Amino acid sequence: MSAPLLEVDDVEVAYGDAVALPGLSVAVAEGETLALVGANGAGKSTLLRTVCGLLRPRRGAVRLDGDDVTALPAHARVARGIAMSPEGRRLFPSLSVEENLLVGGYARRRGPWDLAAVYELFPLVAERRSRPAANLSGGEQQAVAIGRALMANPRLLLLDEVSLGLAPVVVAQLYAALPRITGQGTTVLVVEQDVHQAMAVADRVQCLLEGRTVLEGPAERIDRTALAAAYFGVAR
Amino acid sequence: MSWVNAVVQGVLLGGLYALVAAGLSLVFGVMRIVNLAHGVLAVVAAYGALVLGRALGLHPFLALLLVVPAMAAIGYLLQRGLLDRALRGGELAPLLVTFGLAIVLQNVLLEAFSADNQRLSVGALGTSGVRIADGLSIGWFPLLAALTGVAVIAGLGRFLARTRTGRAMRAASDDPEAARLMGVDDRRIYAVATALALATVAVAGVFLGARSTFDPAAGATTLIFAFEAVVIGGLGSLWGTLAGGIVLGVAQGLGAAVDPAYGVLAGHLVFLAVLAVKPRGLFPSAVTA
Amino acid sequence: MTQLDAPRTAAGTGSVPRVRRGGRAAWAGGAGLVAVVAVLGYLPYLVSRGTQVDLVGLFALVVLGTMWNLLAGYGGMVSIGQQAYIGIGGYGLVYLAETVGVDPFLSVPVAALVCALVAWPTSYLAFRLSGGYFAIGTWVIAEVVRLLVTQVDAVGAGSGASLTAFSGIEPLYRIAFVYWMSLGIAVVVVVGVYLLMRSRLGLALTAIRDDPTAASSAGVRVTRAKRLVYVVAAAGCGLAGAMIVANTLRVQPGSIFSVDYAAIMVFVVVIGGIGTIEGPVLGALVFYLLQDSLADLGNWYLVVVGGVAIAVTLLAPRGLWGLTRGRVELFPTGYRVAVRR
Numbered sequence: 085m086s087a088p089l090l091e092v093d094d095v096e097v098a099y100g101d102a103v104a105l106p107g108l109s110v111a112v113a114e115g116e117t118l119a120l121v122g123a124n125g126a127g128k129s130t131l132l133r134t135v136c137g138l139l140r141p142r143r144g145a146v147r148l149d150g151d152d153v154t155a156l157p158a159h160a161r162v163a164r165g166i167a168m169s170p171e172g173r174r175l176f177p178s179l180s181v182e183e184n185l186l187v188g189g190y191a192r193r194r195g196p197w198d199l200a201a202v203y204e205l206f207p208l209v210a211e212r213r214s215r216p217a218a219n220l221s222g223g224e225q226q227a228v229a230i231g232r233a234l235m236a237n238p239r240l241l242l243l244d245e246v247s248l249g250l251a252p253v254v255v256a257q258l259y260a261a262l263p264r265i266t267g268q269g270t271t272v273l274v275v276e277q278d279v280h281q282a283m284a285v286a287d288r289v290q291c292l293l294e295g296r297t298v299l300e301g302p303a304e305r306i307d308r309t310a311l312a313a314a315y316f317g318v319a320r
Numbered sequence: 321m322s323w324v325n326a327v328v329q330g331v332l333l334g335g336l337y338a339l340v341a342a343g344l345s346l347v348f349g350v351m352r353i354v355n356l357a358h359g360v361l362a363v364v365a366a367y368g369a370l371v372l373g374r375a376l377g378l379h380p381f382l383a384l385l386l387v388v389p390a391m392a393a394i395g396y397l398l399q400r401g402l403l404d405r406a407l408r409g410g411e412l413a414p415l416l417v418t419f420g421l422a423i424v425l426q427n428v429l430l431e432a433f434s435a436d437n438q439r440l441s442v443g444a445l446g447t448s449g450v451r452i453a454d455g456l457s458i459g460w461f462p463l464l465a466a467l468t469g470v471a472v473i474a475g476l477g478r479f480l481a482r483t484r485t486g487r488a489m490r491a492a493s494d495d496p497e498a499a500r501l502m503g504v505d506d507r508r509i510y511a512v513a514t515a516l517a518l519a520t521v522a523v524a525g526v527f528l529g530a531r532s533t534f535d536p537a538a539g540a541t542t543l544i545f546a547f548e549a550v551v552i553g554g555l556g557s558l559w560g561t562l563a564g565g566i567v568l569g570v571a572q573g574l575g576a577a578v579d580p581a582y583g584v585l586a587g588h589l590v591f592l593a594v595l596a597v598k599p600r601g602l603f604p605s606a607v608t609a
Numbered sequence: 610m611t612q613l614d615a616p617r618t619a620a621g622t623g624s625v626p627r628v629r630r631g632g633r634a635a636w637a638g639g640a641g642l643v644a645v646v647a648v649l650g651y652l653p654y655l656v657s658r659g660t661q662v663d664l665v666g667l668f669a670l671v672v673l674g675t676m677w678n679l680l681a682g683y684g685g686m687v688s689i690g691q692q693a694y695i696g697i698g699g700y701g702l703v704y705l706a707e708t709v710g711v712d713p714f715l716s717v718p719v720a721a722l723v724c725a726l727v728a729w730p731t732s733y734l735a736f737r738l739s740g741g742y743f744a745i746g747t748w749v750i751a752e753v754v755r756l757l758v759t760q761v762d763a764v765g766a767g768s769g770a771s772l773t774a775f776s777g778i779e780p781l782y783r784i785a786f787v788y789w790m791s792l793g794i795a796v797v798v799v800v801g802v803y804l805l806m807r808s809r810l811g812l813a814l815t816a817i818r819d820d821p822t823a824a825s826s827a828g829v830r831v832t833r834a835k836r837l838v839y840v841v842a843a844a845g846c847g848l849a850g851a852m853i854v855a856n857t858l859r860v861q862p863g864s865i866f867s868v869d870y871a872a873i874m875v876f877v878v879v880i881g882g883i884g885t886i887e888g889p890v891l892g893a894l895v896f897y898l899l900q901d902s903l904a905d906l907g908n909w910y911l912v913v914v915g916g917v918a919i920a921v922t923l924l925a926p927r928g929l930w931g932l933t934r935g936r937v938e939l940f941p942t943g944y945r946v947a948v949r950r
Contacts, residue, residue: 136501162503174498176491187491190484191503236503354741356689405923412883415687415741416875416922423872423915431908540868544752547745551738585756588749592734595746599737 087150089114089271090135090240095144097127097134104130105295107144110273112240117262117272119286119303121279123315127295128275129171132244135273136168137161148240162191165239169229171248171275177218181209181228184217188235195237196268202231205261223254230258240271247278259285279311293317322577325456330573331566332458335466336531338565339524340546341553342473343517345561350493350513353403353414357422358521359543360429363536365391365522366529367429369440380440380530388522395518399511407510422539429536440530465527470562472520477558479516489513541584548591554601563603649792653785661788665856667897668795669849673870674877674889675798676845682884683806683814684838685821687740689871690747693754694724694843696866698850700764703860706774708763713774714790717851724847728840735839736832748868755866769861772854791852798845803886805841810834818884869911876914879921882928891930 088111097105105127112118120128133139135146137158145154148164156164167188175184185202203210206227212220217228226246233241247255255278262285266272276282283289283303290300291314299306299314344358355361368390369383378386398421406417442461449459480486488509492499496506528534528542545568553564568587575586594602653661673691680686701720706713731750738746759767775783805811813834816824825831854860873896881892903910921928 138497138500157505158500159503159505162501168501170498170501174495174501176494176498178494179487179490183487183490186484187487187499187502187504190488232502348741352740354744356741356744402919402923409922409926411685411740412681412687413922413926415744416879417919419687419689419744419872419875420915420919420922424912424919427908427911427915431912540748544745544749547742548749551742551746581756581760585753588753588756591749592753595734595737 087147088112089116089149090273091145091147091150092131092135093145093147095131095134095141095146097130097139097141103295105134105141108292108295108297109144110290110297112271112273114239114271115266115269116288117266117274117286119274119276119282119289120292121276121282121289121311121315122292123317124277125294126292128292129244130295131292132168132242132273132275135240136166136242162236162238163193165193165237166242167233167236167238167240168242169226169233169244169246171244173222173225173229175217175220175225175228175232177216179217180214181217181220182213184228184232185209185235188232189237191236193237197234197237199235202234205234205264206231222250223258226250226254226258227261230261234265238270240273241265243272243274243276245275245277247276247281255281279315283311291315322455323574326573326577327570328456328458329462330570332462332466332569333531333573334549334566334569335469335562336524336527336565337545337549337568338553338562339469339472340521340528340542341549341561341565342476342558343521343524344543344546345550345555345558346476346513346517346520349556350489351403351407351510353407353418355403355514355517356415356418356543357425357539358418358517359541359546360422360425360539361391361394361518362521362525362528362542363429363534363539364425365525366440366534366538367433367438368522369526369529370433370438373440380442380526384523384526387526388519391522392515392519395515396511398518399514400507403514404507404510422543426536426539433536435535435537437533437535438529439533440526442530446530462531465531468523468527469565472523473558473562476516476520485509485512545587548587552591552594552602554603557603560601560603564601567602646792646796650789653788658781658784661784662856663897665788665791665852666900667893668791669852669856670873670877670893670896671795671890672798672845672849672852673874674881674893675802675886676842676849677874678878678883678885678889679802679805679838679845680842682878682888683811683818684835684842685818686835686839687744688747688842689744689868689875690749690751691842691846691874692866692868692870693747693751694728694846695850695853695870696751696754696758696860696862697724697727698847699854699860699865700758700770700850701847702851702854703770703772704764706772707770713772713855714786716774717790717794717848717855720851721844721847724850725840725844728843729836731843732836732839736836748871751866751868755862758866759862764860767862769859769863772858772860775855775858787852787855791856794848794852798848799886799890806886810837814838872911872914872918876918878928879918880928882930883926885928885930888928888930892928895929 090112092108092110094107094109095105096103096107108127108131110131120131122128130139134141137156141154145152147153148166153161153164176187179187182199185199208224209227209231212224217225220228230243246258259281262272274282274286283306286303288301289303289306291298291311293314299311340362344355347353347355365387368387369380372378372383372386373380402417403414406414445461449457451457480490488499488504491502492504492506492509499506549565549568550561552567553560553562567590571590572583572587576583677691680688698720701723702713702716705711705716705719711719735743735746735750758764764770778786813824813829816827816829817831817834821831850865877892877896878889880895881890882888903913906913925931
């Protein structure tokens, strides 16, 4: 087996004196969808922020396709093919929906995703294209945020808490689009609190507790009871 | 007729005030920095054209071809060297640094050029015009200056609305971290914004320097007039700023028609009145982000 | 200096924290301050008139720096228009003493009161702006005041006026009296700001500076506290303006309303250490000592002032006093908790 597309090697990340990740390793193979699950404060979002370059680890390395990108700032990682839909959507409120998508394509990477492809994936977004991004519902905003990340034509797509604050039916609609994204060969790393949703879309699941991996395995073979125990940190 | 004339001259002057204000607004809009050196930088550009005129015999318009890129380069380096650092130093630091810069530049100009009044000569263009009626004529040069101001503001608006870099600028203004996640190097974008602001203020400075006399201390009034145009027009809209500049120019023109000593004061009083009665400006922007 | 009763913890026993302000340095500071003021107060018997006139300039710098620090360092308001109140203070003294016929020494505090009365309604205009736009707004207000004053013939319009009300006093005594008055004002202003910052208002201002939203939701009346600071700073700058005019006996709109005062205030506060009581005093002393060598530089003098302000802001934002890293507090405004073991 060749090197994984993303290799997070024993990273230690701290906010000041508070260590969030004491030394975590994560690997995602090309074309794979990995779901990181875990309770609040498990270090999932910290890991994603380290992968996309917003946080620098104190120790350890982040490698993309074997290249060490640990020292690269976030904007340069986009050019290498790492794009993220951040927690809380973070759309640009004074820009229209279409402008948000166009900023997503700022890095001008070639690939299957452009305005037309995103509009086809999310027809509702197409209808809202000229509206200010601030005037959308939560689900619409999340669709735009995913579309905006796709506009970078990433090799690795990071999705942070897609379900946050959304009704289950809306979450299901959004995740229904995922197979068409992975179908283009895109590798996906999902961080999700909604464990059922995560298990449904992922090839593999990795459960974190206090910055450490407590359980991992192929999604279809993970035992729900064991996962629940790992999630809450009981019976370790 | 002198009243009509005062209004017309004020409108024409307002276009240039708005042009200075546009750069001030751009830097504030993108980086939340109020550049207190903005006015003196316009004066630096005027002295730049003066030196080029004396040394190479360049007409001010030709000098613009050198002064504008030079000021843009200065802006880029200023952002990278000083203002980026100041931005990391908290809320007060950018103000203290730009105010310090204004003091430094003004006194360097004073040392280099003395306090004498200077004026850029644009030749016959400066004195000819079209006579519309008795006591009412429009000079070609003030008209050209105002139209240039409007054109540059329109160009700036189009740049921000339509181009990839302009969109990135607005995105970085909304949320710099999210912009970084889109591949936008926000510090480079900031430097480009400051470069652009200084390029526009260079145009304004050269036109202002040819329209009337200037000295090293003129930066203070230039900054104040630009700021008044921004506040009168309403924060956050380039066309509002243009309208604010025109209101200010007309107020100064009418004040000066009463007594030359009242021109600037009348402008200040209109500004204070707007601040008291309509603090969001006469033409507030429709977008409330 | 004060020791508060330690709060009783539920545990009651064991180590009880002692909450106190200051420490040995503060006692030494207080004693030192008394000694320095006593020496300064005796100086007119020892030094020349010229030296006394120079020192009044230093006291004015101390007052101006302390007031600007109150505004920016504690109130978070960068004003580049305090020259409005310096001018009103200076002109107020001349007008009251010359035209109204008030005793010139009494005119000084009255002129400061006038500044406060002007500043209070003005704050309603200025506070509509914030941050950098507030800074330019204060500058516009100063310009308006200057332009209006130059229209008033009673105070000499554009050419200014002289203060002759002291002519009944022998110059030897006049200079000494003005010196003592200025020393007294400087001491009152510094100690006054120190006491202000130890009061509830000081606590409120610190909260506002750290997080205005949180302070507001915790019940701090943000705007009222800032307005009080603005008014106090105006009165203080008015005192400084009156001191300057009482010292030089001349007032001119171009110089008393000069924005150079703003530059000097920024320099004094930034180099000394913004947000401390000691910083502006130290900064004023530095500026005073540099003044003579800077004066030879001509226009380069303000280039140096601006350049140093930039460099200190970027490289040593806590200023000279910050170099002590909080180890020495002559004027402690915060509390220290010491746990006895």
